[in-house]
Amino acid sequence: MNARRRSADRTETIMQTALDLALEVGYAKLSMEAIAGRAGVGKDTIYRRWPSKGLLFLDSLLSLNQRALDYPDTGDVLADLRQQIHAAVDLLATPPWGPLYRALVGEAQHNPAVAAGLNDRFIQPQADKTVARLRAAQTKGQVSPDFDLELAMAVLSGPLYFQLLITQEPLTHEYVNRILDALFAGLDPRPRP
Amino acid sequence: MNARRRSADRTETIMQTALDLALEVGYAKLSMEAIAGRAGVGKDTIYRRWPSKGLLFLDSLLSLNQRALDYPDTGDVLADLRQQIHAAVDLLATPPWGPLYRALVGEAQHNPAVAAGLNDRFIQPQADKTVARLRAAQTKGQVSPDFDLELAMAVLSGPLYFQLLITQEPLTHEYVNRILDALFAGLDPRPRP
Amino acid sequence: MNARRRSADRTETIMQTALDLALEVGYAKLSMEAIAGRAGVGKDTIYRRWPSKGLLFLDSLLSLNQRALDYPDTGDVLADLRQQIHAAVDLLATPPWGPLYRALVGEAQHNPAVAAGLNDRFIQPQADKTVARLRAAQTKGQVSPDFDLELAMAVLSGPLYFQLLITQEPLTHEYVNRILDALFAGLDPRPRP
Amino acid sequence: MNARRRSADRTETIMQTALDLALEVGYAKLSMEAIAGRAGVGKDTIYRRWPSKGLLFLDSLLSLNQRALDYPDTGDVLADLRQQIHAAVDLLATPPWGPLYRALVGEAQHNPAVAAGLNDRFIQPQADKTVARLRAAQTKGQVSPDFDLELAMAVLSGPLYFQLLITQEPLTHEYVNRILDALFAGLDPRPRP
DNA sequence: TTTTAACCGAGACGGTACGTCAAGTCTTGAG
């Protein structure tokens, strides 16, 4: 039992060290040797827990940053979505997290295991929460029954990821609001009669 | 003149070899040494042209895949957008290109030079074309004058990139159509009176 | 203990391989990569043990060729010196050793660490033995008390090295004898009265 | 004629530059590229004149340091030898020349062409002059007719080279004198009756 | 309490690739 507790301590130490080092030198220059050295741990002790640097990093980022990104349900869908997405955007704007999260997504592009882990442990749960919140509103009649919830989720997330990963312009509340407003007010391009 | 021509030949050979190797082993296992060896070229000859593997790969991908992704202008905005985006999606679905493009975007997450190059040479031009096509329609009165063109572009691109990079589900024409229809028909979630 | 033993084995293997390769291609074309490859060893494993090619080679040559070049003491100084120097000359004439030893001395001309190692591990000990043998003879009254032993050593060694390194004519027993005779019979150039 | 003169100028310039650079960075770090660059000359222009770095360096050292090391003939052999050898030793003690000459001899150990060039252009001529001076003395009856002149030359040179190349202790006039005195006074080790 | 087996830190090991450097050859355009 004690052994297991020490084991758990070590697991935590390693993840924390990995994160610290990633903050200092960036994910690209993060090395298992440096993590092991700094954590005062043998390399095997790391490899016994995680099969690759990517998965260790994924675990570190997700486990140590367990901020509740849960949706409130105040009854006002739009306000709830806005608040939740603002929180997410704030997190990504807080200095280390944006680049680290970008690095993680980058890693997922080469490493299928990381991609799978990222999806299963973060992306899908978040998407599900968004859809669930929308569905709740739909049930209450606040949203039209033939509104495509999955698509709405994609239209909300997509532009943010596009900005984060591709154009790398800063994510602002104002931009989030424009997307939300377009989605909810209707982004109808048709010329008015 | 001859020297310059031979030089240009070599540049092309190197890019082609880089691409070939990337197809065979994937970007992650692509090495400068292997490229140099296969291309029958010294490593310096590569480093004289590109400062890093990422930029060589960026150049290879963009230069050797100069498919015109220009928008037609048939007068029907929706049809033109649909055709153009379908073409892009088809390209990404053609086996090697999807993973390679994903790898490139992944690399851009660690390497600012790649990110900048990708933006300047591909993302921005494409975005500009989309906006230009929309603006043309706006001028002709086919689209409402207060329609936010930049946002429309982001709403069109974002979900596709989200699917490509994050959920990694296949990109289909059907999905493109859903997005286009939502955008143009209006994705109004408000309950009908 | 096992680890240390395996370590020592590897050290020996590397030195032996270095020597083998030097025999085949000569010191000038000897490369760390070739040694590592042939020995089935990573380059780091070599660099962990020796900081440069020169010092590895020095170690290989001296450790693996630990022929006792000790002076006998039969009571007859001249005979003892002659025997010992003939042995040294024979060694240098045995095909690989002459060129390899020349290469080592050559390396010592650019590389102070090799020069120091060569002196400390080979030149000085040999010189000391020669002087010691002469001193023993002096003690026994076989040699005049004001005979300059250091100079005698230099007069014995110098011409041999001159021939080995500079004129590169073959070293023969006959040449050794001429030097010994001159030294012991007196090389008095003064015209006889 | 003009072309040839310019050609000769260039040859001189290259050798001078090689020597200058060798003084600055040492022979080991001397590179053809650096010489060409500094001399304002294409690499081919160098390779057209000398087939290798070693031979260029040999040429530079010998051609640009044409100090007359000729023996005077004042009638006093011993004094003449002493003066000449002191001059040589002084030259080697003047800072750059000792190390450079050592480097040249070092190079000769790997490179037969350098060894041959060094012998033909410097070692043999010097040896011949020494022997010639001794022979002159012999003819005048100042030296015994059965004195082995070649051996005397080797006994004079050998210890100096030994000190220069092997033990790397400083060469002093005092050491030269000890050798000369031993040679001329007779280094007779036999116990006096 | 003593034994014993798992676990650990440390870091050596065989590899692979890095990015740099220089060698010696080859090509071009200016004079």
Place this chain on the structure above:
DNA sequence: CTCAAGACTTGACGTACCGTCTCGGTTAAAA
């Protein structure tokens, strides 16, 4: 025709990590 300039192939350098594999030296549990 000769030259400077410098691109080119080649090949080695020394470094950095990878992921695997010992090695002793603690422990914590079973005996």
